[in-house]
Amino acid sequence: MNNQSKKVPLLVTAVIISVIVLVLIVSFWVSSMHFPRNQDYFQYKNELKIPPLLLDRNSDPNTADFVLDVQSGETVFFDGRQTMTLGYNGSYLGPVIRFKKGENVNIHVNNQLDVSTTVHWHGLVVDGEQDGGPHQGIQPGDSWSPAFTVDQPAATLWYHPHLKGDTADQVYYGLAGLIYIDDENSEKLNLPKEYGINDIPLIVQDRRFNADGSFDYRTSTMGVVAGDTIIINGTVNPYLNVNKEHVRFRILNASNSQNVDISLSNGVDFQQIASDGGFLEVPLTRRSIFLSPGERAEVVIDFSRSDLDKISLMSGNQPVMDINLTTASAELTEIPDSLTTIAPINSIENLSIRVFELQSMGISGTINGKFFDMNRIDEEVTLNESEIWIIRNTGGMMRSGGHPFHVHGTQFQILSRNGQTPPLHERGFKDTVYVNTGEEVAMLVQFTHPGIFMYHCHILEHEDNGMMGQFRVS
Ligand SMILES: [Cu+2]
Incomplete structure (x- = not known):
């Protein structure tokens, strides 16, 4: 074969490779083409x-x-x-x-x-x-x-x-x-309880959309990219009409990995009445509510004295829902001073202690240095016996941050956060607790039902990529 005939297949190969590269670049560009947030129709409520x-x-x-x-x-x-x-x-x-x-x-x-x-x-x-x-x-x-x-x-x-x-x-x-x-x-209890009228579920999630309407769910070994749009109950740019009365919101952070911090645009206080596992003993005055993925809070907001027509629900400094205040309700309720009784924690001396160390690296992570293995029981726990679990976030690499630690099959009580008595809103029953880098949370757990259960980080990508363990209660 002479030089001339060698050059032809080389040229063809070069052209084919260039075309493939170009197609890859264009398809990547199209797939990553992000939805233009300034479009009018994206602003529709x-x-x-x-x-x-x-x-x-x-x-x-x-x-x-x-x-x-x-x-x-x-x-x-x-x-x-x-x-x-x-x-x-x-x-x-x-x-x-x-x-x-x-x-x-x-x-x-x-x-x-x-x-x-x-x-x-x-x-x-x-x-x-x-x-x-x-x-x-x-x-x-x-x-x-x-x-x-x-x-x-x-x-x-x-x-x-x-x-x-x-x-x-x-x-x-x-x-x-x-x-x-x-x-x-x-x-x-004299609390708002008309479902959808003054007892409103709020399932909060961060999402990102492509131009064609499809979800733009971005993950890599480095971690997860936060969505730029907060949707509530699957609604983009939601508004809600309520009467000027007490309104109860049951808020769930159902995001995969993002924390939310919920407040009102006029900066007024509201009452938190429940955490993950149910009512707090007394309503707590709060100005904002931090929820890591998996956590819930119930709040009651008093709109009866408001002279505004509209208040925005905020997540951080971003308005995420318009609350339109319509007619004043004839019936004015006062929320109860006492919601439930939580038995005081008895002596915790002599209880056995287990330590769980959380470490993450980008999208993956370990608990006590181990990746999840379905075929390995990590902890054996005795039925009906109280224990102290200590959750430590020792950090990690590549965007390591806080971890919402969730335990199945129980509602636990937080004993201390970084050696201090937990804040009032963490004194009710919980099933998920946020542990930031360098933090240590001690909690009282008891399992009243037998079987195999999970404990894991509720950043779902962390859970999927190793940050989970299992325990057997018997
Ligand atoms: Cu995590």
């Missing part, structure tokens, strides 16, 4: 979606039967553009499931996806087999029917997938919903 209440199919007042279909679908968030999403009994998020304390509950979960999933009842105290963790995978087309008795006080909990390695994706695309537990105390 949308009425806040209120998730439906899930129908109890059993007429027996002591037994409830619920059906959840896990589905894929399309959701319009703005401008008629379709976004591929996942949902329970719908295309995005899921209905609110209401339990009564003492009730026997059966839930029939049908996985209509073409991938496996699980449904974990976050904050619910049930046996390990009913918990919906990674061991309760539901194959595509299969069903799972957990049954349990509700054995804890009134609270706002939630449900979401917990499949090993795939939790973050499934939650980001829409799988999450709220659980309300009611009890005699919550029914008796």
Whole structure:
């Protein structure tokens, strides 16, 4: 072969490679083309979606039967553009499931996806087999029917997938919903309780959209890129009309990895009445509420004395929802001074202590130096025995930061934060606690139900990439 005939295939190869590189560059550019936030239609306000209440199919007042279909679908968030999403009994998020304390509950979960999933009842105290963790995978087309008795006080909990390695994706695309537990105390207390009128669920999530409407979920080994849009109950730019009265908001940070700090645009105080596991002893005056992923808070805001027509709900310094104040309500309620009784913590001497060290590196991390292993039980715990768990965030590399530490199968009490008595809003029952870099939180835990449970970081990408362990209660 002479030189001339060698040059032709070389030239062809060079052209092909250039074309491939160009196509890659253009497709990367198109896929990363971010939605122009200054577009008019992105500014349109949308009425806040209120998730439906899930129908109890059993007429027996002591037994409830619920059906959840896990589905894929399309959701319009703005401008008629379709976004591929996942949902329970719908295309995005899921209905609110209401339990009564003492009730026997059966839930029939049908996985209509073409991938496996699980449904974990976050904050619910049930046996390990009913918990919906990674061991309760539901194959595509299969069903799972957990049954349990509700054995804890009134609270706002939630449900979401917990499949090993795939939790973050499934939650980001829409799988999450709220659980309300009611009890005699919550029914008796003079608090706003008209669902969707003055008792409003707020599922807060950060998201980012591409120009075609699809989600722009950005992760890399370095970590997760925060979304630039806060959506509430799956609503972009929401507004809510309420009467000038006391309004209760049940706020869940259902973001994968981002913290939120909720306040009001006029800077007025409001009352926090509950944390993760239920009511605080007394309402607490707060100006803002910090929630890491997985945490909840219930607040009551008094709009009855407001002479404004509109107040914005803020996340940090960004307005995330307009609250339009309409007519004054004829009935003025006062919120109760006392909400519940939390038994004082008895002597904690002689309790056994376990230490959990959190370390992260970009999108992955370890607990006590170990990546999650389904085939390894990390801790053996005795049923009904109180213990002290110490959670230490020792930092790490590449965007290491705070970690929301979540424990399944219990509601715990915080004993101390960095050696100090915890702040008032952390003195109720919790299932998720934020531990910032260099911080140490001690908590009192007790497990009243047997089985295998998880403890993990609730930054879902951290959870998927190693920051999880499992313990057996027996
Ligand atoms: Cu983490």
